[in-house]
Amino acid sequence: MAEERKPTDQDTLARIRDLVAEEKALRDRQRRALRETGADPETPACAAGPGRGLPQLADGLGQLDARFRCDRGGWRAQRVGSGRVSGPRRLASAAARAARPCRWAAVSAQVFDGVDTQLSQYAYLVSLLPPRVVDDLGAPVRLARRRYASYTPDPATAGRRGLLVGAQNTFAAIGAADDEPGFIAFYRRCRLVTERLWPTLLEPLRTRTQMHRHVLDGNRPEADAAWRAITEEPIGHAIAAAVGNDLVRGVIATDALIGTFAGVNDPSLRQNICLLYHLLGGGTGHWDVPVGGMGSVTAALAAAATSHGAEIVTGADVYAVDPEGEVWYRCGGEECRIRAESSWPASPRWCWPTCWASPGRHWPRAARSR
Structure with missing residues:
Protein backbone atom coordinates (compact mmCIF):
# COMPACT_ATOMS: atom_id res chain seq x y z
CA MET A 1 0.00 0.00 0.00
CA ALA A 2 1.41 3.36 -1.00
CA GLU A 3 2.23 5.68 1.86
CA GLU A 4 -0.11 8.64 2.06
CA ARG A 5 1.68 11.84 1.08
CA LYS A 6 1.63 14.57 3.70
CA PRO A 7 0.49 17.98 2.47
CA THR A 8 3.29 20.49 1.90
CA ASP A 9 3.32 24.27 2.21
CA GLN A 10 2.78 24.46 -1.54
CA ASP A 11 -0.33 22.29 -1.20
CA THR A 12 -1.64 24.62 1.50
CA LEU A 13 -1.02 27.71 -0.62
CA ALA A 14 -2.68 26.04 -3.60
CA ARG A 15 -5.72 25.26 -1.48
CA ILE A 16 -5.90 28.88 -0.34
CA ARG A 17 -5.75 30.05 -3.96
CA ASP A 18 -8.58 27.66 -4.80
CA LEU A 19 -10.68 29.03 -1.93
CA VAL A 20 -10.07 32.60 -3.08
CA ALA A 21 -11.07 31.65 -6.63
CA GLU A 22 -14.22 29.94 -5.33
CA GLU A 23 -15.07 33.06 -3.34
CA LYS A 24 -14.69 35.30 -6.39
CA ALA A 25 -16.75 32.94 -8.56
CA LEU A 26 -19.50 32.80 -5.92
CA ARG A 27 -19.74 36.57 -5.71
CA ASP A 28 -19.80 36.87 -9.50
CA ARG A 29 -22.70 34.38 -9.65
CA GLN A 30 -24.55 36.31 -6.95
CA ARG A 31 -24.17 39.56 -8.89
CA ARG A 32 -25.37 37.95 -12.13
CA ALA A 33 -28.38 36.45 -10.36
CA LEU A 34 -29.31 39.85 -8.92
CA ARG A 35 -29.03 41.50 -12.33
CA GLU A 36 -31.30 38.86 -13.86
CA THR A 37 -33.98 39.67 -11.28
CA GLY A 38 -33.64 43.38 -11.98
CA ALA A 39 -32.14 44.13 -8.57
CA ASP A 40 -29.18 46.38 -8.01
CA PRO A 41 -26.22 44.05 -7.28
CA GLU A 42 -24.64 46.71 -5.08
CA LEU A 143 -3.96 39.00 35.42
CA ALA A 144 -1.58 36.23 36.50
CA ARG A 145 1.96 35.43 35.39
CA ARG A 146 2.34 32.04 33.71
CA ARG A 147 4.83 29.55 35.13
CA TYR A 148 5.76 28.36 31.65
CA ALA A 149 6.03 30.38 28.45
CA SER A 150 5.96 27.49 25.98
CA TYR A 151 6.65 23.83 25.38
CA THR A 152 7.82 22.48 22.01
CA PRO A 153 8.11 18.71 21.41
CA ASP A 154 11.31 17.63 19.70
CA PRO A 155 10.51 15.87 16.38
CA ALA A 156 13.87 14.10 16.57
CA THR A 157 12.58 12.10 19.56
CA ALA A 158 9.03 11.68 18.23
CA GLY A 159 7.90 14.11 20.91
CA ARG A 160 9.26 12.10 23.85
CA ARG A 161 11.37 15.11 24.83
CA GLY A 162 10.99 18.79 24.18
CA LEU A 163 11.96 22.34 25.02
CA LEU A 164 10.20 23.81 28.04
CA VAL A 165 10.67 27.56 28.44
CA GLY A 166 9.92 28.85 31.91
CA ALA A 167 11.41 29.07 35.38
CA GLN A 168 13.42 25.92 34.62
CA ASN A 169 14.35 25.72 30.95
CA THR A 170 15.08 22.33 29.38
CA PHE A 171 17.50 23.21 26.57
CA ALA A 172 19.74 20.32 27.59
CA ALA A 173 16.90 17.84 26.99
CA ILE A 174 17.03 18.58 23.25
CA GLY A 175 20.82 18.82 23.06
CA ALA A 176 20.82 22.62 22.89
CA ALA A 177 22.31 23.58 26.26
CA ASP A 178 24.76 25.93 24.54
CA ASP A 179 21.86 27.92 23.07
CA GLU A 180 20.25 28.85 26.39
CA PRO A 181 22.41 31.96 26.97
CA GLY A 182 21.84 33.15 23.40
CA PHE A 183 18.09 32.54 23.69
CA ILE A 184 17.89 34.61 26.88
CA ALA A 185 20.12 37.34 25.43
CA PHE A 186 17.95 37.62 22.29
CA TYR A 187 14.83 38.49 24.27
CA ARG A 188 16.82 40.74 26.61
CA ARG A 189 17.98 42.78 23.61
CA CYS A 190 14.43 42.99 22.28
CA ARG A 191 13.32 44.42 25.62
CA LEU A 192 15.73 47.32 25.11
CA VAL A 193 13.31 48.41 22.39
CA THR A 194 9.94 47.25 23.71
CA GLU A 195 10.40 48.73 27.20
CA ARG A 196 10.66 52.15 25.55
CA LEU A 197 7.87 51.58 23.01
CA TRP A 198 5.27 50.27 25.47
CA PRO A 199 4.64 53.49 27.45
CA THR A 200 4.15 55.45 24.21
CA LEU A 201 1.03 53.49 23.20
CA LEU A 202 -1.13 55.95 25.13
CA GLU A 203 0.70 58.98 23.73
CA PRO A 204 0.43 60.78 20.37
CA LEU A 205 2.03 58.67 17.64
CA ARG A 206 5.66 59.56 17.10
CA THR A 207 7.64 59.55 13.88
CA ARG A 208 10.15 56.82 13.19
CA THR A 209 13.02 59.21 13.87
CA GLN A 210 11.49 60.40 17.14
CA MET A 211 10.92 56.83 18.30
CA HIS A 212 14.46 55.82 17.39
CA ARG A 213 15.80 58.74 19.40
CA HIS A 214 13.56 57.78 22.32
CA VAL A 215 14.83 54.18 22.29
CA LEU A 216 18.45 55.37 22.26
CA ASP A 217 17.93 57.98 24.98
CA GLY A 218 20.70 57.51 27.52
CA ASN A 219 23.41 56.60 25.00
CA ARG A 220 22.63 52.89 24.79
CA PRO A 221 24.66 51.44 21.89
CA GLU A 222 23.22 47.95 22.39
CA ALA A 223 19.73 49.40 22.02
CA ASP A 224 20.71 50.82 18.62
CA ALA A 225 21.71 47.34 17.43
CA ALA A 226 18.42 45.93 18.73
CA TRP A 227 16.48 48.70 16.97
CA ARG A 228 18.14 47.89 13.64
CA ALA A 229 17.54 44.15 14.10
CA ILE A 230 13.82 44.68 14.74
CA THR A 231 12.92 47.59 12.45
CA GLU A 232 15.42 47.60 9.59
CA GLU A 233 16.58 44.03 8.92
CA PRO A 234 14.72 40.72 8.56
CA ILE A 235 14.55 39.28 12.07
CA GLY A 236 15.86 35.97 10.75
CA HIS A 237 19.37 37.44 10.79
CA ALA A 238 19.21 38.15 14.52
CA ILE A 239 17.66 34.75 15.28
CA ALA A 240 20.38 32.88 13.37
CA ALA A 241 23.09 34.89 15.12
CA ALA A 242 21.61 34.23 18.56
CA VAL A 243 21.04 30.45 18.51
CA GLY A 244 22.11 27.50 16.38
CA ASN A 245 19.70 24.66 17.17
CA ASP A 246 16.92 24.42 14.59
CA LEU A 247 14.19 23.77 17.15
CA VAL A 248 15.30 26.70 19.31
CA ARG A 249 15.33 28.93 16.25
CA GLY A 250 11.83 27.73 15.46
CA VAL A 251 10.57 28.66 18.93
CA ILE A 252 11.78 32.24 18.46
CA ALA A 253 10.58 32.35 14.86
CA THR A 254 7.06 31.38 15.96
CA ASP A 255 6.75 34.77 17.65
CA ALA A 256 7.50 36.37 14.29
CA LEU A 257 5.69 34.14 11.82
CA ILE A 258 2.40 32.94 13.27
CA GLY A 259 -0.48 34.10 11.08
CA THR A 260 1.68 35.94 8.53
CA PHE A 261 2.70 33.43 5.80
CA ALA A 262 6.02 35.32 5.80
CA GLY A 263 9.50 33.88 6.19
CA VAL A 264 12.03 34.95 8.80
CA ASN A 265 14.07 36.60 6.03
CA ASP A 266 11.13 38.18 4.19
CA PRO A 267 12.22 41.64 2.92
CA SER A 268 8.73 43.02 3.66
CA LEU A 269 9.53 42.76 7.41
CA ARG A 270 5.99 41.58 8.13
CA GLN A 271 7.55 39.03 10.44
CA ASN A 272 9.25 41.81 12.39
CA ILE A 273 5.92 43.54 12.96
CA CYS A 274 4.42 40.27 14.21
CA LEU A 275 7.36 39.81 16.58
CA LEU A 276 6.75 43.26 18.05
CA TYR A 277 3.09 42.39 18.68
CA HIS A 278 4.20 39.37 20.67
CA LEU A 279 6.94 41.11 22.66
CA LEU A 280 5.42 44.54 23.24
CA GLY A 281 2.98 43.71 26.04
CA GLY A 282 4.01 45.40 29.26
CA GLY A 283 7.34 46.19 27.63
CA THR A 284 8.50 42.72 28.67
CA GLY A 285 6.68 40.35 26.34
CA HIS A 286 5.23 38.32 29.19
CA TRP A 287 1.92 36.80 28.15
CA ASP A 288 -0.03 37.24 31.35
CA VAL A 289 -3.32 35.36 31.50
CA PRO A 290 -6.65 36.62 32.90
Whole structure:
Protein backbone atom coordinates (compact mmCIF):
# COMPACT_ATOMS: atom_id res chain seq x y z
CA MET A 1 0.00 0.00 0.00
CA ALA A 2 1.41 3.36 -1.00
CA GLU A 3 2.23 5.68 1.86
CA GLU A 4 -0.11 8.64 2.06
CA ARG A 5 1.68 11.84 1.08
CA LYS A 6 1.63 14.57 3.70
CA PRO A 7 0.49 17.98 2.47
CA THR A 8 3.29 20.49 1.90
CA ASP A 9 3.32 24.27 2.21
CA GLN A 10 2.78 24.46 -1.54
CA ASP A 11 -0.33 22.29 -1.20
CA THR A 12 -1.64 24.62 1.50
CA LEU A 13 -1.02 27.71 -0.62
CA ALA A 14 -2.68 26.04 -3.60
CA ARG A 15 -5.72 25.26 -1.48
CA ILE A 16 -5.90 28.88 -0.34
CA ARG A 17 -5.75 30.05 -3.96
CA ASP A 18 -8.58 27.66 -4.80
CA LEU A 19 -10.68 29.03 -1.93
CA VAL A 20 -10.07 32.60 -3.08
CA ALA A 21 -11.07 31.65 -6.63
CA GLU A 22 -14.22 29.94 -5.33
CA GLU A 23 -15.07 33.06 -3.34
CA LYS A 24 -14.69 35.30 -6.39
CA ALA A 25 -16.75 32.94 -8.56
CA LEU A 26 -19.50 32.80 -5.92
CA ARG A 27 -19.74 36.57 -5.71
CA ASP A 28 -19.80 36.87 -9.50
CA ARG A 29 -22.70 34.38 -9.65
CA GLN A 30 -24.55 36.31 -6.95
CA ARG A 31 -24.17 39.56 -8.89
CA ARG A 32 -25.37 37.95 -12.13
CA ALA A 33 -28.38 36.45 -10.36
CA LEU A 34 -29.31 39.85 -8.92
CA ARG A 35 -29.03 41.50 -12.33
CA GLU A 36 -31.30 38.86 -13.86
CA THR A 37 -33.98 39.67 -11.28
CA GLY A 38 -33.64 43.38 -11.98
CA ALA A 39 -32.14 44.13 -8.57
CA ASP A 40 -29.18 46.38 -8.01
CA PRO A 41 -26.22 44.05 -7.28
CA GLU A 42 -24.64 46.71 -5.08
CA THR A 43 -27.73 47.23 -2.90
CA PRO A 44 -26.82 46.37 0.69
CA ALA A 45 -28.84 43.66 2.35
CA CYS A 46 -28.60 41.61 5.51
CA ALA A 47 -30.08 38.17 5.94
CA ALA A 48 -30.16 38.43 9.72
CA GLY A 49 -33.49 38.87 11.44
CA PRO A 50 -34.73 42.20 12.79
CA GLY A 51 -32.63 43.63 15.56
CA ARG A 52 -29.94 40.94 15.29
CA GLY A 53 -26.43 40.93 13.90
CA LEU A 54 -26.06 44.56 12.85
CA PRO A 55 -24.98 46.59 15.87
CA GLN A 56 -26.76 49.70 16.98
CA LEU A 57 -24.44 52.50 15.97
CA ALA A 58 -24.01 56.13 16.89
CA ASP A 59 -22.08 59.18 15.68
CA GLY A 60 -21.22 62.43 17.40
CA LEU A 61 -24.59 63.95 16.48
CA GLY A 62 -26.60 61.40 18.41
CA GLN A 63 -27.82 57.83 18.37
CA LEU A 64 -29.26 56.24 15.24
CA ASP A 65 -30.92 52.84 15.53
CA ALA A 66 -29.87 50.05 13.21
CA ARG A 67 -33.38 49.01 12.28
CA PHE A 68 -34.53 46.62 9.58
CA ARG A 69 -37.53 46.31 7.33
CA CYS A 70 -38.57 43.15 5.53
CA ASP A 71 -38.35 43.18 1.72
CA ARG A 72 -38.69 40.33 -0.73
CA GLY A 73 -35.00 40.75 -1.30
CA GLY A 74 -34.25 40.17 2.38
CA TRP A 75 -33.75 42.26 5.48
CA ARG A 76 -32.35 45.66 4.55
CA ALA A 77 -30.67 48.17 6.81
CA GLN A 78 -32.68 51.40 6.96
CA ARG A 79 -30.66 53.68 9.21
CA VAL A 80 -27.13 53.23 10.34
CA GLY A 81 -24.90 55.50 12.35
CA SER A 82 -21.34 54.87 13.47
CA GLY A 83 -19.73 52.07 15.46
CA ARG A 84 -18.44 48.58 14.86
CA VAL A 85 -18.89 44.89 15.59
CA SER A 86 -16.23 44.16 18.13
CA GLY A 87 -14.25 41.49 19.96
CA PRO A 88 -13.44 41.48 23.69
CA ARG A 89 -10.64 44.02 23.32
CA ARG A 90 -13.07 46.60 21.89
CA LEU A 91 -15.20 46.55 25.02
CA ALA A 92 -12.52 48.75 26.54
CA SER A 93 -13.17 51.24 23.76
CA ALA A 94 -16.91 50.93 24.31
CA ALA A 95 -16.50 51.77 27.96
CA ALA A 96 -14.13 54.64 27.27
CA ARG A 97 -16.50 56.10 24.68
CA ALA A 98 -19.71 55.40 26.56
CA ALA A 99 -20.68 59.05 26.26
CA ARG A 100 -21.76 57.91 22.78
CA PRO A 101 -24.35 55.19 23.44
CA CYS A 102 -23.49 52.20 21.25
CA ARG A 103 -23.99 48.48 20.97
CA TRP A 104 -20.99 46.23 20.61
CA ALA A 105 -20.52 42.52 19.99
CA ALA A 106 -18.00 40.46 21.96
CA VAL A 107 -16.60 37.05 21.11
CA SER A 108 -15.80 34.36 23.69
CA ALA A 109 -17.12 30.88 24.33
CA GLN A 110 -17.17 28.03 26.84
CA VAL A 111 -15.13 25.58 24.80
CA PHE A 112 -14.58 22.85 27.42
CA ASP A 113 -17.60 20.95 28.69
CA GLY A 114 -17.95 21.20 32.45
CA VAL A 115 -15.36 23.97 32.78
CA ASP A 116 -16.95 27.30 33.65
CA THR A 117 -14.38 29.48 31.87
CA GLN A 118 -15.09 31.65 28.85
CA LEU A 119 -12.21 31.58 26.37
CA SER A 120 -11.34 33.53 23.26
CA GLN A 121 -8.83 32.96 20.48
CA TYR A 122 -7.56 36.47 21.23
CA ALA A 123 -6.89 35.76 24.91
CA TYR A 124 -3.12 36.26 24.76
CA LEU A 125 -3.60 39.81 23.48
CA VAL A 126 -4.80 40.85 26.93
CA SER A 127 -1.14 41.63 27.62
CA LEU A 128 -1.50 44.51 25.16
CA LEU A 129 -4.16 46.11 27.38
CA PRO A 130 -2.42 48.94 29.26
CA PRO A 131 -3.07 48.89 33.03
CA ARG A 132 -3.85 52.59 32.88
CA VAL A 133 -6.85 51.90 30.63
CA VAL A 134 -8.15 49.27 33.06
CA ASP A 135 -7.65 51.62 36.00
CA ASP A 136 -9.34 54.55 34.26
CA LEU A 137 -12.35 52.38 33.43
CA GLY A 138 -12.57 50.95 36.91
CA ALA A 139 -12.69 47.42 35.48
CA PRO A 140 -11.58 44.72 37.98
CA VAL A 141 -9.38 42.76 35.55
CA ARG A 142 -6.98 40.35 37.28
CA LEU A 143 -3.96 39.00 35.42
CA ALA A 144 -1.58 36.23 36.50
CA ARG A 145 1.96 35.43 35.39
CA ARG A 146 2.34 32.04 33.71
CA ARG A 147 4.83 29.55 35.13
CA TYR A 148 5.76 28.36 31.65
CA ALA A 149 6.03 30.38 28.45
CA SER A 150 5.96 27.49 25.98
CA TYR A 151 6.65 23.83 25.38
CA THR A 152 7.82 22.48 22.01
CA PRO A 153 8.11 18.71 21.41
CA ASP A 154 11.31 17.63 19.70
CA PRO A 155 10.51 15.87 16.38
CA ALA A 156 13.87 14.10 16.57
CA THR A 157 12.58 12.10 19.56
CA ALA A 158 9.03 11.68 18.23
CA GLY A 159 7.90 14.11 20.91
CA ARG A 160 9.26 12.10 23.85
CA ARG A 161 11.37 15.11 24.83
CA GLY A 162 10.99 18.79 24.18
CA LEU A 163 11.96 22.34 25.02
CA LEU A 164 10.20 23.81 28.04
CA VAL A 165 10.67 27.56 28.44
CA GLY A 166 9.92 28.85 31.91
CA ALA A 167 11.41 29.07 35.38
CA GLN A 168 13.42 25.92 34.62
CA ASN A 169 14.35 25.72 30.95
CA THR A 170 15.08 22.33 29.38
CA PHE A 171 17.50 23.21 26.57
CA ALA A 172 19.74 20.32 27.59
CA ALA A 173 16.90 17.84 26.99
CA ILE A 174 17.03 18.58 23.25
CA GLY A 175 20.82 18.82 23.06
CA ALA A 176 20.82 22.62 22.89
CA ALA A 177 22.31 23.58 26.26
CA ASP A 178 24.76 25.93 24.54
CA ASP A 179 21.86 27.92 23.07
CA GLU A 180 20.25 28.85 26.39
CA PRO A 181 22.41 31.96 26.97
CA GLY A 182 21.84 33.15 23.40
CA PHE A 183 18.09 32.54 23.69
CA ILE A 184 17.89 34.61 26.88
CA ALA A 185 20.12 37.34 25.43
CA PHE A 186 17.95 37.62 22.29
CA TYR A 187 14.83 38.49 24.27
CA ARG A 188 16.82 40.74 26.61
CA ARG A 189 17.98 42.78 23.61
CA CYS A 190 14.43 42.99 22.28
CA ARG A 191 13.32 44.42 25.62
CA LEU A 192 15.73 47.32 25.11
CA VAL A 193 13.31 48.41 22.39
CA THR A 194 9.94 47.25 23.71
CA GLU A 195 10.40 48.73 27.20
CA ARG A 196 10.66 52.15 25.55
CA LEU A 197 7.87 51.58 23.01
CA TRP A 198 5.27 50.27 25.47
CA PRO A 199 4.64 53.49 27.45
CA THR A 200 4.15 55.45 24.21
CA LEU A 201 1.03 53.49 23.20
CA LEU A 202 -1.13 55.95 25.13
CA GLU A 203 0.70 58.98 23.73
CA PRO A 204 0.43 60.78 20.37
CA LEU A 205 2.03 58.67 17.64
CA ARG A 206 5.66 59.56 17.10
CA THR A 207 7.64 59.55 13.88
CA ARG A 208 10.15 56.82 13.19
CA THR A 209 13.02 59.21 13.87
CA GLN A 210 11.49 60.40 17.14
CA MET A 211 10.92 56.83 18.30
CA HIS A 212 14.46 55.82 17.39
CA ARG A 213 15.80 58.74 19.40
CA HIS A 214 13.56 57.78 22.32
CA VAL A 215 14.83 54.18 22.29
CA LEU A 216 18.45 55.37 22.26
CA ASP A 217 17.93 57.98 24.98
CA GLY A 218 20.70 57.51 27.52
CA ASN A 219 23.41 56.60 25.00
CA ARG A 220 22.63 52.89 24.79
CA PRO A 221 24.66 51.44 21.89
CA GLU A 222 23.22 47.95 22.39
CA ALA A 223 19.73 49.40 22.02
CA ASP A 224 20.71 50.82 18.62
CA ALA A 225 21.71 47.34 17.43
CA ALA A 226 18.42 45.93 18.73
CA TRP A 227 16.48 48.70 16.97
CA ARG A 228 18.14 47.89 13.64
CA ALA A 229 17.54 44.15 14.10
CA ILE A 230 13.82 44.68 14.74
CA THR A 231 12.92 47.59 12.45
CA GLU A 232 15.42 47.60 9.59
CA GLU A 233 16.58 44.03 8.92
CA PRO A 234 14.72 40.72 8.56
CA ILE A 235 14.55 39.28 12.07
CA GLY A 236 15.86 35.97 10.75
CA HIS A 237 19.37 37.44 10.79
CA ALA A 238 19.21 38.15 14.52
CA ILE A 239 17.66 34.75 15.28
CA ALA A 240 20.38 32.88 13.37
CA ALA A 241 23.09 34.89 15.12
CA ALA A 242 21.61 34.23 18.56
CA VAL A 243 21.04 30.45 18.51
CA GLY A 244 22.11 27.50 16.38
CA ASN A 245 19.70 24.66 17.17
CA ASP A 246 16.92 24.42 14.59
CA LEU A 247 14.19 23.77 17.15
CA VAL A 248 15.30 26.70 19.31
CA ARG A 249 15.33 28.93 16.25
CA GLY A 250 11.83 27.73 15.46
CA VAL A 251 10.57 28.66 18.93
CA ILE A 252 11.78 32.24 18.46
CA ALA A 253 10.58 32.35 14.86
CA THR A 254 7.06 31.38 15.96
CA ASP A 255 6.75 34.77 17.65
CA ALA A 256 7.50 36.37 14.29
CA LEU A 257 5.69 34.14 11.82
CA ILE A 258 2.40 32.94 13.27
CA GLY A 259 -0.48 34.10 11.08
CA THR A 260 1.68 35.94 8.53
CA PHE A 261 2.70 33.43 5.80
CA ALA A 262 6.02 35.32 5.80
CA GLY A 263 9.50 33.88 6.19
CA VAL A 264 12.03 34.95 8.80
CA ASN A 265 14.07 36.60 6.03
CA ASP A 266 11.13 38.18 4.19
CA PRO A 267 12.22 41.64 2.92
CA SER A 268 8.73 43.02 3.66
CA LEU A 269 9.53 42.76 7.41
CA ARG A 270 5.99 41.58 8.13
CA GLN A 271 7.55 39.03 10.44
CA ASN A 272 9.25 41.81 12.39
CA ILE A 273 5.92 43.54 12.96
CA CYS A 274 4.42 40.27 14.21
CA LEU A 275 7.36 39.81 16.58
CA LEU A 276 6.75 43.26 18.05
CA TYR A 277 3.09 42.39 18.68
CA HIS A 278 4.20 39.37 20.67
CA LEU A 279 6.94 41.11 22.66
CA LEU A 280 5.42 44.54 23.24
CA GLY A 281 2.98 43.71 26.04
CA GLY A 282 4.01 45.40 29.26
CA GLY A 283 7.34 46.19 27.63
CA THR A 284 8.50 42.72 28.67
CA GLY A 285 6.68 40.35 26.34
CA HIS A 286 5.23 38.32 29.19
CA TRP A 287 1.92 36.80 28.15
CA ASP A 288 -0.03 37.24 31.35
CA VAL A 289 -3.32 35.36 31.50
CA PRO A 290 -6.65 36.62 32.90
CA VAL A 291 -7.89 34.90 36.04
CA GLY A 292 -11.17 33.26 34.99
CA GLY A 293 -10.38 33.36 31.28
CA MET A 294 -11.27 36.02 28.75
CA GLY A 295 -14.86 35.76 29.91
CA SER A 296 -13.82 37.48 33.13
CA VAL A 297 -12.18 40.29 31.15
CA THR A 298 -15.27 40.66 29.00
CA ALA A 299 -17.51 40.74 32.07
CA ALA A 300 -15.35 43.37 33.79
CA LEU A 301 -15.19 45.61 30.74
CA ALA A 302 -18.88 45.09 30.03
CA ALA A 303 -19.72 46.16 33.57
CA ALA A 304 -17.60 49.27 33.14
CA ALA A 305 -19.24 50.05 29.80
CA THR A 306 -22.83 49.50 30.91
CA SER A 307 -22.25 51.53 34.06
CA HIS A 308 -21.66 54.48 31.74
CA GLY A 309 -24.75 53.79 29.64
CA ALA A 310 -23.41 51.62 26.82
CA GLU A 311 -25.50 48.80 25.33
CA ILE A 312 -23.95 45.45 24.40
CA VAL A 313 -25.20 43.07 21.70
CA THR A 314 -24.27 39.38 21.76
CA GLY A 315 -25.01 36.48 19.45
CA ALA A 316 -23.01 37.80 16.47
CA ASP A 317 -19.92 35.69 15.71
CA VAL A 318 -17.31 38.06 14.26
CA TYR A 319 -14.73 36.11 12.25
CA ALA A 320 -12.93 38.67 10.08
CA VAL A 321 -12.08 42.37 10.35
CA ASP A 322 -10.58 44.23 7.40
CA PRO A 323 -8.52 47.38 8.08
CA GLU A 324 -10.32 48.99 5.14
CA GLY A 325 -13.52 49.03 7.20
CA GLU A 326 -15.31 45.74 6.53
CA VAL A 327 -16.41 43.31 9.23
CA TRP A 328 -17.68 39.78 8.55
CA TYR A 329 -19.90 38.04 11.09
CA ARG A 330 -22.37 35.17 11.45
CA CYS A 331 -25.78 35.65 12.97
CA GLY A 332 -28.83 33.39 12.98
CA GLY A 333 -27.16 30.90 10.65
CA GLU A 334 -26.38 33.55 8.04
CA GLU A 335 -23.07 35.14 7.10
CA CYS A 336 -23.16 38.92 6.79
CA ARG A 337 -20.80 41.76 6.13
CA ILE A 338 -20.76 45.29 7.50
CA ARG A 339 -18.94 48.02 5.69
CA ALA A 340 -18.12 51.26 7.46
CA GLU A 341 -15.88 54.26 7.35
CA SER A 342 -14.17 54.98 10.64
CA SER A 343 -11.02 54.56 12.62
CA TRP A 344 -9.81 52.41 15.46
CA PRO A 345 -10.04 53.90 18.96
CA ALA A 346 -6.56 55.36 18.51
CA SER A 347 -7.98 57.94 16.06
CA PRO A 348 -11.06 59.42 17.75
CA ARG A 349 -11.20 62.35 15.34
CA TRP A 350 -12.75 60.01 12.73
CA CYS A 351 -16.21 58.51 12.84
CA TRP A 352 -18.24 55.85 11.05
CA PRO A 353 -21.00 57.88 9.39
CA THR A 354 -22.25 55.13 7.10
CA CYS A 355 -22.51 51.39 7.26
CA TRP A 356 -24.12 48.65 5.23
CA ALA A 357 -24.57 44.93 5.65
CA SER A 358 -24.87 42.20 3.04
CA PRO A 359 -24.93 38.41 3.03
CA GLY A 360 -21.81 36.73 1.80
CA ARG A 361 -19.00 34.30 2.41
CA HIS A 362 -15.48 35.37 3.23
CA TRP A 363 -12.12 33.69 3.56
CA PRO A 364 -9.96 36.22 5.44
CA ARG A 365 -6.49 36.81 4.10
CA ALA A 366 -3.80 35.18 6.18
CA ALA A 367 -1.78 38.37 6.46
CA ARG A 368 -4.68 39.85 8.39
CA SER A 369 -5.47 36.87 10.55
CA ARG A 370 -3.81 38.55 13.51
